[in-house]
Amino acid sequence: MSARAYINAEVVKNLELAEGAYHLVVDAGSGMEPARPGQFVMVRPKEGLDPLLSRPFSIHEFEPRRMEILYRVVGRGTGLLARLAPGQTLSLMGPLGRGFDTTNEKVLLVAGGIGVAPFLFLARRLYEQGNSPHLLFGAKTKEELVRVEELSEFCAETVVVTEDGSRGEKGLVTEYLEAAIAKNGVQKVYGCGPVPMIRAALRIIESHGVPFFVSLEEVMGCGVGVCLGCAVPRADEGYLHLCKDGPVLDAREVKW
Amino acid sequence: MVSLGVKIAGLSLKTPLMAASGTFGYGGELLLAVGAENLGAIIVKGISLLPREGNPPPRLAETPCGLLNSIGLENVGVDRFIEEKLPFLRKHDVPVIVNILGDTANEYRDLAERLGSVDGIAGLEVNIGCPNVEAGGMSFGTAPAASALVTEAVRSVWPGFLMVKLTPNVTDITEIARAVEAAGADCLSLINTVRGMAVNVDTRKPRLKNVIGGLSGPAIKPIALRMVYETWRAVKIPVVGVGGITSALDALEFLIAGASAVQVGTANLVRPTAIREIAQGLRDYLASRDIPDINDLVGSLIL
Ligand SMILES: Cc1cc2nc3c(=O)[nH]c(=O)nc-3n(C[C@H](O)[C@H](O)[C@H](O)COP(=O)(O)OP(=O)(O)OC[C@H]3O[C@@H](n4cnc5c(N)ncnc54)[C@H](O)[C@@H]3O)c2cc1C
Ligand SMILES: Cc1cc2nc3c(=O)[nH]c(=O)nc-3n(C[C@H](O)[C@H](O)[C@H](O)COP(=O)(O)O)c2cc1C
Ligand code: FES
Numbered sequence: 001m002s003a004r005a006y007i008n009a010e011v012v013k014n015l016e017l018a019e020g021a022y023h024l025v026v027d028a029g030s031g032m033e034p035a036r037p038g039q040f041v042m043v044r045p046k047e048g049l050d051p052l053l054s055r056p057f058s059i060h061e062f063e064p065r066r067m068e069i070l071y072r073v074v075g076r077g078t079g080l081l082a083r084l085a086p087g088q089t090l091s092l093m094g095p096l097g098r099g100f101d102t103t104n105e106k107v108l109l110v111a112g113g114i115g116v117a118p119f120l121f122l123a124r125r126l127y128e129q130g131n132s133p134h135l136l137f138g139a140k141t142k143e144e145l146v147r148v149e150e151l152s153e154f155c156a157e158t159v160v161v162t163e164d165g166s167r168g169e170k171g172l173v174t175e176y177l178e179a180a181i182a183k184n185g186v187q188k189v190y191g192c193g194p195v196p197m198i199r200a201a202l203r204i205i206e207s208h209g210v211p212f213f214v215s216l217e218e219v220m221g222c223g224v225g226v227c228l229g230c231a232v233p234r235a236d237e238g239y240l241h242l243c244k245d246g247p248v249l250d251a252r253e254v255k256w
Numbered sequence: 257m258v259s260l261g262v263k264i265a266g267l268s269l270k271t272p273l274m275a276a277s278g279t280f281g282y283g284g285e286l287l288l289a290v291g292a293e294n295l296g297a298i299i300v301k302g303i304s305l306l307p308r309e310g311n312p313p314p315r316l317a318e319t320p321c322g323l324l325n326s327i328g329l330e331n332v333g334v335d336r337f338i339e340e341k342l343p344f345l346r347k348h349d350v351p352v353i354v355n356i357l358g359d360t361a362n363e364y365r366d367l368a369e370r371l372g373s374v375d376g377i378a379g380l381e382v383n384i385g386c387p388n389v390e391a392g393g394m395s396f397g398t399a400p401a402a403s404a405l406v407t408e409a410v411r412s413v414w415p416g417f418l419m420v421k422l423t424p425n426v427t428d429i430t431e432i433a434r435a436v437e438a439a440g441a442d443c444l445s446l447i448n449t450v451r452g453m454a455v456n457v458d459t460r461k462p463r464l465k466n467v468i469g470g471l472s473g474p475a476i477k478p479i480a481l482r483m484v485y486e487t488w489r490a491v492k493i494p495v496v497g498v499g500g501i502t503s504a505l506d507a508l509e510f511l512i513a514g515a516s517a518v519q520v521g522t523a524n525l526v527r528p529t530a531i532r533e534i535a536q537g538l539r540d541y542l543a544s545r546d547i548p549d550i551n552d553l554v555g556s557l558i559l
Contacts, residue, residue, distance in 0.1 A: 004285070004286065004288065004289040004528045004529075005289055005527075005528060005529050006527055006528075006529070049321050049473075049474050049502060049526075050320055050321045051318060052318055052321055052322065052323060052473055052474070052522070052526060053318050053323065053525065053526065054526070093528075218313055218314070219313070219314050219315070219316045219317070220316070221316050221323065221325070221525045222279075222524070222525040222528070224285050224286070224528060225281055225285050226279060226280055226281035226285050226286060226524065226525065226528075227278070227279060227316070227325070227327070227525050228278075228301070228310065228315070228327050228330050229315050229316040229325060229327065230313075230315075230316075231310060231311075231312070231313045231315055231330070232313065233312065233313075237309070238309045239309065239310060239313075239330070
């Protein structure tokens with residue numbers, strides 16, 4: 001089937017990595033088309049009409065049949081997701097949207113908290129192309145630096161920053177961004193994390209004249225471009241629609 | 257073999273299931289997922305004379321069994337619709353109904369005239385739930401006279417299939433329905449979304465940037481059903497039921513309560529294949545009860 005239909009997938013693993021942060025692995029069977037890094041899936045944790053809508057999540061890692069997401073529990077839908085045990089099923093639709101460009105340039109990944117989700121798949125793809133990226137990963141505490149071990153295997157260099165200084169540098173990622181760009185001759189930056197982090201990062205990255213692509217979030221209805229719910233203001237006028245035009249967007253195209 | 261075909265005001269549909277405006281895009285995205293054989297008609301996203309940007313985000317908020325939206329009638333405008341969207345739709349064997357909206361009765365008329373000059377449009381659905389700019393922004397569809405005015409304006413230039421879509425945000429929908437019928441509509445569709453609101457108690461902000469939006473989905477189904485029933489009893493022209501239909505059983509309730517056909521909206525967002533599944537459910541229902549023709553059920557409510 002095409003990406004325009006939900007399929008059932010069996011939960012293989014659904015593990016709490018840190019308080020409220022989960023790693024979900026599903027067996028999507030042969031029904032899911034191959035994904036590209038940066039694409040997303042719509043996930044329905046339970047049958048029925050409440051909750052009514054599916055929830056969007058970045059694809060954390062993908063191999064034929066096996067699809068992974070990394071998520072934080074923030075409300076009803078993610079709460080229901082967290083209760084799923086191996087062997088149970090959920091339904092999902094995807095891969096959807098446009099992912100990251102994986103041309104061979106010197107890439108820096110900037111992640112904040114659970115925003116690291118799309119970067120494992122991306123880092124592995126870049127690594128396999130012989131173009132291991134640099135990673136700058138910030139979180140509140142060392143516990144929240146989820147999946148950093150797995151990620152750093154595919155990265156040329158990993159710098160971690162925690163707000164409480166419990167691991168790596170102390171402070172905010174943006175304080176270490178300048179150095180990461182300059183030192184490594186970075187040609188492109190990919191970001192994912194809280195909007196204030198992205199905003200602050202954009203100012204620094206722009207001053208270096210380096211392109212910055214970000215994976216954004218907005219409430220989604222359909223995930224396939226029919227409801228126009230997922231509007232993101234364009235820098236000039238009008239709106240982009242995150243599920244079709246994104247979720248990875250050129251930061252300069254967006255009104256911040 | 258059971259028959260799902262219906263005929264409304266001269267328009268033949270393969271099934272009584274239309275895709276509701278604003279929930280199926282311009283058709284391209286979901287038509288293939290549903291299959292042309294399951295679709296009675298596609299009603300495209302509301303079109304205005306000029307493109308509209310729509311409202312700032314967040315535009316959506318989920319509520320129990322419901323969805324609040326404040327898309328703000330974002331659309332590409334009639335010219336781009338004709339140039340970019342219609343050619344794809346024309347290629348498929350599904351009637352295309354264009355949902356139109358405007359700020360003034362003249363705008364509705366000009367739109368209908370422009371759409372009348374091109375091929376491939378089976379009919380119009382007039383959304384009268386929009387603010388009437390010349391009357392202080394009150395919705396056309398809340399006053400019988402303004403509802404009739406818009407209907408007459410479109411009728412004066414559009415001889416074909418004309419469906420007028422009623423808003424539920426009124427005291428007595430039968431009064432509006434009768435005014436629109438007298439003004440020349442071929443049929444009525446109802447309901448549009450129910451005005452609603454939601455608040456985030458952490459931030460104390462409205463969950464929609466626009467504060468107020470339109471509620472759709474299963475939460476509004478009993479309201480829609482009641483209004484379809486009341487309207488069906490009040491007018492002679494056919495009524496098309498809309499609101500909260502997500503299953504064949506939901507669709508059957510509307511048909512039994514008087515609807516000649518139905519529209520499926522929010523369910524398309526929940527599952528792009530919803531209309532295909534509902535069509536199959538209707539076939540199964542008829543077959544299992546030895547009812548040969550879906551039309552036998554229309555208005556069959558036993559009191
Ligand atoms: C393309 C995309 C990729 C995403 N990838 C991930 C991911 O990899 N990991 C992850 O943990 N989360 C991700 N999200 C966010 C995730 O979709 C939301 O956290 C989730 O929908 C919340 O559902 P809920 O029912 O638990 O919360 P709700 O009860 O619906 O809401 C709880 C809170 O979350 C906010 N919220 C609701 N929906 C969204 C949304 N779509 N985006 C941001 N905030 C929202 C609400 O405003 C509210 O404050 C992604 C979002 C998008 C659009
Ligand atoms: C996201 C969204 C966009 C909509 N856009 C339009 C529109 O452009 N014109 C219109 O007449 N109705 C529009 N509607 C209303 C639907 O066509 C339908 O009347 C309503 O949602 C109730 O049906 P439902 O519960 O099956 O969704 C929209 C509804 C939704 C959810
Ligand atoms: S979520 Fe429906 S258009 Fe993007």
